[in-house]
Amino acid sequence: MEDFEIGIIGGTGGIGKWFVNFFRNEGYIVHASGRKTGLNIDELTKRCEVVIISVPIGVTCEVIRQVGPHMKSGSLLMDFTSLKEDAVRCMIESSVSEVMGCHPLFGPDVLSMKGQNIALFPARVKKWVKWPENIFKRRGANVFEDSPGKHDEMMAIVQALNHFNSITMGVTLREQNVDPFGLEHYTTPLFNKKLEIISRVMGDSSRLYAELIAMNPKFPGILKSYRNNIDRLEALIRRRDIEGLIKYIEK
Numbered sequence: 001m002e003d004f005e006i007g008i009i010g011g012t013g014g015i016g017k018w019f020v021n022f023f024r025n026e027g028y029i030v031h032a033s034g035r036k037t038g039l040n041i042d043e044l045t046k047r048c049e050v051v052i053i054s055v056p057i058g059v060t061c062e063v064i065r066q067v068g069p070h071m072k073s074g075s076l077l078m079d080f081t082s083l084k085e086d087a088v089r090c091m092i093e094s095s096v097s098e099v100m101g102c103h104p105l106f107g108p109d110v111l112s113m114k115g116q117n118i119a120l121f122p123a124r125v126k127k128w129v130k131w132p133e134n135i136f137k138r139r140g141a142n143v144f145e146d147s148p149g150k151h152d153e154m155m156a157i158v159q160a161l162n163h164f165n166s167i168t169m170g171v172t173l174r175e176q177n178v179d180p181f182g183l184e185h186y187t188t189p190l191f192n193k194k195l196e197i198i199s200r201v202m203g204d205s206s207r208l209y210a211e212l213i214a215m216n217p218k219f220p221g222i223l224k225s226y227r228n229n230i231d232r233l234e235a236l237i238r239r240r241d242i243e244g245l246i247k248y249i250e251k
């Protein structure tokens with residue numbers, strides 16, 4: 001283990017806290033801070049060679065702009081934000097330090113990073129270029145490098161469309177005045193799987209899901225296509241056009 005300290009701003013919350021424990025288990029001294037707890041930005045950036053921003057998407061750039069100017073050249077500024085274009089640009093613009101974006105593609109409920117995907121965005125790195133990759137790979141993660149634009153496009157599908165779809169179904173179920181968990185022998189294995197996903201999305205941090213959907217710049221185009229599909233399917237269903245529906249599904 002190299003001899004330096006790590007600071008995680010947002011280390012009192014979900015994924016930040018997970019990584020506080022992860023890096024501590026790796027032997028590092030890790031400082032976790034939240035809005036009212038932990039070291040302030042000045043103290044944190046003085047002590048830590050690596051500073052990671054792990055705050056809600058909506059305040060990420062604001063926090064990066066506060067932290068960036070305090071970062072020493074030769075230190076490393078990282079973030080865990082689920083949307084990368086703005087965050088990586090803000091880190092580059094507001095600091096002279098090395099910059100590596102990072103998106104762990106898992107939530108704080110996983111027990112280890114073994115087998116999990118982690119995207120890295122090397123934006124301005126020299127001394128630190130291999131550190132995150134080496135440490136995550138050593139613990140069994142699938143680490144890959146990506147560009148922020150391509151990543152956000154993919155997240156418009158994997159996160160925004162996916163969660164939007166779960167929320168739409170969850171809200172619709174609720175409006176039917178049926179307790180989906182009280183259906184007992186009516187449920188099928190596929191429905192049970194879907195319920196599990198919906199209850200997770202609607203039971204977890206609603207702010208996170210709201211931001212993943214509403215702040216992804218690529219999602220409005222996909223939403224337009226989703227709406228078109230609902231309209232076209234509805235027309236087929238109202239006409240009871242089974243052949244048309246079969247063709248539509250098969251296409």
Ligand SMILES: NC(=O)c1ccc[n+]([C@@H]2O[C@H](COP(=O)([O-])OP(=O)(O)OC[C@H]3O[C@@H](n4cnc5c(N)ncnc54)[C@H](OP(=O)(O)O)[C@@H]3O)[C@@H](O)[C@H]2O)c1
Binds near residue numbers: 012015034056
């Ligand atoms: N949760 C996930 O599954 C997941 C996975 C991958 C990436 N991410 C990304 O990780 C980031 C954090 O998500 P999360 O789910 O861990 O959020 P969270 O549970 O709400 O935690 C947010 C953290 O940020 C701190 N914070 C909030 N506003 C702040 C501000 N203005 N200044 C400084 N600190 C502030 C909070 O500290 P206090 O409440 O103590 O003040 C808390 O430690 C997001 O950008 C998200 O996209 C999340």
